[in-house]
Amino acid sequence: MLIFQSIQETQSACAQLRGEGRVLGFVPTMGALHEGHLSLVRAARAECDVVAVSIFVNPTQFGPNEDYAKYPRTLEQDCGLLEREGVHLVFAPTADEMYPEGASTFVLVEGVSERLDGASRPGHFRGVATVVSKLFHIVCPHKAYFGQKDAAQVAVLRKMVRDLNFPVQLVVCPTVREADGLAMSSRNRYLSPEERRQALVLSRSLKRVEEMVEQGERAAHRLIAAAREVFAEEPSVRVDYISVVDPDTLREVSEVSTGTLVALAAFVGGTRLIDNTILRT
Numbered sequence: 001m002l003i004f005q006s007i008q009e010t011q012s013a014c015a016q017l018r019g020e021g022r023v024l025g026f027v028p029t030m031g032a033l034h035e036g037h038l039s040l041v042r043a044a045r046a047e048c049d050v051v052a053v054s055i056f057v058n059p060t061q062f063g064p065n066e067d068y069a070k071y072p073r074t075l076e077q078d079c080g081l082l083e084r085e086g087v088h089l090v091f092a093p094t095a096d097e098m099y100p101e102g103a104s105t106f107v108l109v110e111g112v113s114e115r116l117d118g119a120s121r122p123g124h125f126r127g128v129a130t131v132v133s134k135l136f137h138i139v140c141p142h143k144a145y146f147g148q149k150d151a152a153q154v155a156v157l158r159k160m161v162r163d164l165n166f167p168v169q170l171v172v173c174p175t176v177r178e179a180d181g182l183a184m185s186s187r188n189r190y191l192s193p194e195e196r197r198q199a200l201v202l203s204r205s206l207k208r209v210e211e212m213v214e215q216g217e218r219a220a221h222r223l224i225a226a227a228r229e230v231f232a233e234e235p236s237v238r239v240d241y242i243s244v245v246d247p248d249t250l251r252e253v254s255e256v257s258t259g260t261l262v263a264l265a266a267f268v269g270g271t272r273l274i275d276n277t278i279l280r281t
């Protein structure tokens with residue numbers, strides 16, 4: 001497995017692979033890999049000839065009071081996992097390599113970037129769109145793999161790819177969960193045992209919403225109220241948002257139908273977690 005820090009080496013290795021006529025799959029990550037990330041790698045391995053993975057904790061997508069400095073960095077362990085999955089190339093640049101002194105060009109997907117996590121984390125999706133654009137220019141993948149767990153990110157990147165004509169196909173993979181329902185996240189390792197238990201309220205409230213929809217409920221405000229009632233069972237967990245939205249525009253809907261996205265974010269102790277579900281009616 002090739003491991004590169006430099007953009008130039010990555011760019012030429014990826015160009016060579018594409019030049020040999022191989023279908024190149026790409027999985028961008030921030031590392032601290034878990035089964036959620038590995039599910040994307042496996043999907044890419046199944047559908048592509050060669051797979052590149054990036055590991056980069058992107059400073060421009062963190063707010064000033066967020067966890068950039070303490071975000072887990074486990075590069076050696078991550079590379080071990082990726083090697084076992086048959087990944088061909090890992091790109092793990094430094095922040096200086098990606099953002100040299102004086103870099104001042106950003107990608108802003110207007111509208112959709114200001115909704116859901118974009119409303120709570122101003123500038124977050126500008127950082128995401130910028131880094132993913134740069135990574136796409138470096139790797140030039142045929143297909144790029146993202147998790148449904150970050151549903152708002154998917155909406156932003158789909159629009160970016162369409163608006164800027166990136167010649168890449170986005171593939172969205174289902175959220176991988178722990179046996180008890182908690183969506184896997186690199187941030188779960190911040191949780192104390194008690195917080196880990198409290199964090200189950202996120203998936204439990206989504207389950208409650210799904211059950212109500214199964215029983216015929218279609219009114220978004222009643223679904224949100226029910227989800228909030230479940231959150232009331234864990235008073236120390238603070239809801240950031242619970243939204244019922246169109247999955248492409250992230251605009252709120254009043255009536256749900258098949259494909260409607262129910263997304264939420266909550267603080268468990270100092271850790272902000274997100275989860276979501278796509279409804280079927």
Ligand code: AMP
Nearest residue numbers: 029030031036146147149150175176184
């Ligand atoms: P991150 O390292 O958190 O930036 O995530 C890298 C990619 O892995 C993103 O496309 C995420 O949506 C995806 N991902 C993270 N957690 C999960 C999960 N539990 N299931 C599926 N995909 C995930």
